[in-house]
Amino acid sequence: MSKSYYIPAKFDQVETDVKKSRFIARVDTVKSREQAMSFLDQAKKDYPDARHHCWAYLIGNPQSASNAAMNDDGEPAGTAGKPILNVIQHKGIGDVMVVIIRYFGGIKLGAGGLTRAYSGATEAVLSQTPLEEKVPMSNIRLGCDFSQEQILRHWMIQWKAEVVSTDYSEQVSMILDVPKSNITEIEKFCLANNISIDEVGM
Numbered sequence: 001m002s003k004s005y006y007i008p009a010k011f012d013q014v015e016t017d018v019k020k021s022r023f024i025a026r027v028d029t030v031k032s033r034e035q036a037m038s039f040l041d042q043a044k045k046d047y048p049d050a051r052h053h054c055w056a057y058l059i060g061n062p063q064s065a066s067n068a069a070m071n072d073d074g075e076p077a078g079t080a081g082k083p084i085l086n087v088i089q090h091k092g093i094g095d096v097m098v099v100i101i102r103y104f105g106g107i108k109l110g111a112g113g114l115t116r117a118y119s120g121a122t123e124a125v126l127s128q129t130p131l132e133e134k135v136p137m138s139n140i141r142l143g144c145d146f147s148q149e150q151i152l153r154h155w156m157i158q159w160k161a162e163v164v165s166t167d168y169s170e171q172v173s174m175i176l177d178v179p180k181s182n183i184t185e186i187e188k189f190c191l192a193n194n195i196s197i198d199e200v201g202m
Contacts, residue, residue: 004181005061007095009130016124018117020105024050025125030057030097033067043099050101054080054118057097058088065094075102079114087122095134098122136180139164143173143196155189 011028026043030036036057044053054073060066070081084098100121109117144152149172156163159182164175178186183199190197 004133004135005094006131007134009132012125012129014125014128016121019107019109022103023117023121024101025121026099027125027129028097029095031095036097039097040099043101047101051104052102053099055099056081056085056088058094060094062089062092062094075114076111079111080118083115083119084122087119087126091126137177138180138183138199140178141175141198143171145171148193148195159185
């Protein structure tokens with residue numbers, strides 16, 4: 001059974017300074033590589049004169065991510081992207097991208113200093129970013145008589161189901177988004193009330 005996990009509730013940004021270098025950390029929710037690259041492009045547009053735009057993202061449940069990537073953007077290998085991704089994984093946040101924009105302050109930080117600076121900037125932004133729970137959903141189709149519709153709608157509130165579409169013809173046909181964890185209860189309810197159920201997508 002797929003489990004819920006936490007994702008950023010909104011865009012956030014935090015700035016830190018290490019030995020005169022500015023580190024501007026941005027975070028937001030991303031659901032695909034395309035969204036992640038669009039978020040990166042926006043950071044580059046907002047801070048075009050920065051020396052580095054380092055990043056990492058993790059898509060899906062952090063316990064079994066469907067996609068993850070990172071980039072040092074000219075910093076010494078392993079000193080930027082990897083520390084960013086490590087903090088994301090340690091925090092257990094999914095569907096997330098962190099971009100850190102660096103303005104060099106004239107003092108070299110060294111590999112260890114850079115790793116600590118990028119880890120610290122990531123920690124700073126993720127620690128203040130509000131999170132929300134992402135609950136895995138299933139798409140199901142239900143068919144019932146008109147007389148059963150009110151009972152069904154009352155039940156939907158109880159089981160946190162959301163109506164995607166409703167079609168009225170010979171009977172009421174609804175497509176719903178339902179938390180995967182409630183599917184067994186739905187099936188029992190439908191069986192007991194002679195309501196047809198069919199999973200559109202898992």
